[in-house]
Amino acid sequence: MDGSDYNNARFSMGGRVTFLDVGGFRSEWRTDVTVGSIYGLTSEYYHPLSECAKWFIAPRAFVNSHPFDLYKRTTRLAEYRLFQSGVGLDLGYAINRNSEVRLGYEVAYIRARLRIGHPLLFQPAGRTGGTSLQYTYDGLDAPVVPRSRRFFHGDLKIVDTLPGAKQTLPVAEI
Numbered sequence: 001m002d003g004s005d006y007n008n009a010r011f012s013m014g015g016r017v018t019f020l021d022v023g024g025f026r027s028e029w030r031t032d033v034t035v036g037s038i039y040g041l042t043s044e045y046y047h048p049l050s051e052c053a054k055w056f057i058a059p060r061a062f063v064n065s066h067p068f069d070l071y072k073r074t075t076r077l078a079e080y081r082l083f084q085s086g087v088g089l090d091l092g093y094a095i096n097r098n099s100e101v102r103l104g105y106e107v108a109y110i111r112a113r114l115r116i117g118h119p120l121l122f123q124p125a126g127r128t129g130g131t132s133l134q135y136t137y138d139g140l141d142a143p144v145v146p147r148s149r150r151f152f153h154g155d156l157k158i159v160d161t162l163p164g165a166k167q168t169l170p171v172a173e174i
Contacts, residue, residue: 010067012036025051040064048094058090058102068112070120078117084110086128099137106130110163126163130171132156 014034022029027047034040044060063085070078086108094100111125134155140146152174159169 010037012038023047038064038066054094056092056094058092059088061087078120079115080112081115082110082112084108098139099135102134104132106132122164124163127161128159128163129161130157130159
């Protein structure tokens with residue numbers, strides 16, 4: 001739920017379906033569904049390279065749609081809707097039961113559509129792509145409502161293709 005703009009409150013709900021040991025021991029197929037202000041469907045297949053290996057591959061596919069607003073101070077000037085669909089593949093290493101490192105590439109198609117207001121930005125459409133290096137530590141004590149412990153996710157990405165961009169873009173997220 002997002003009520004930061006009381007004239008435009010947003011609400012979304014999500015769920016996850018997980019199948020274990022599909023295609024091999026320790027494999028996992030996760031599918032996330034989101035409906036509401038944000039719509040999305042993401043599916044990833046986690047597969048260790050062998051039964052005892054810490055190395056794994058993780059192909060994924062996704063499609064999503066979410067609002068993107070432009071403001072001037074407190075006045076909303078325009079509302080865009082961003083649509084994205086794509087695929088990705090990661091090669092990773094499970095350091096221990098709580099942490100992993102991934103190196104991967106993702107390619108997608110993105111399209112922006114003006115819904116309300118004046119076209120302040122060009123409406124990008126086209127291919128996006130990038131290489132990423134991710135580290136995740138998940139030491140939470142419960143998957144739904146954790147009460148203690150720690151979680152960390154860091155992502156370094158080099159975006160090599162983006163509509164309107166003339167050069168590669170480095171992106172860091174923590």
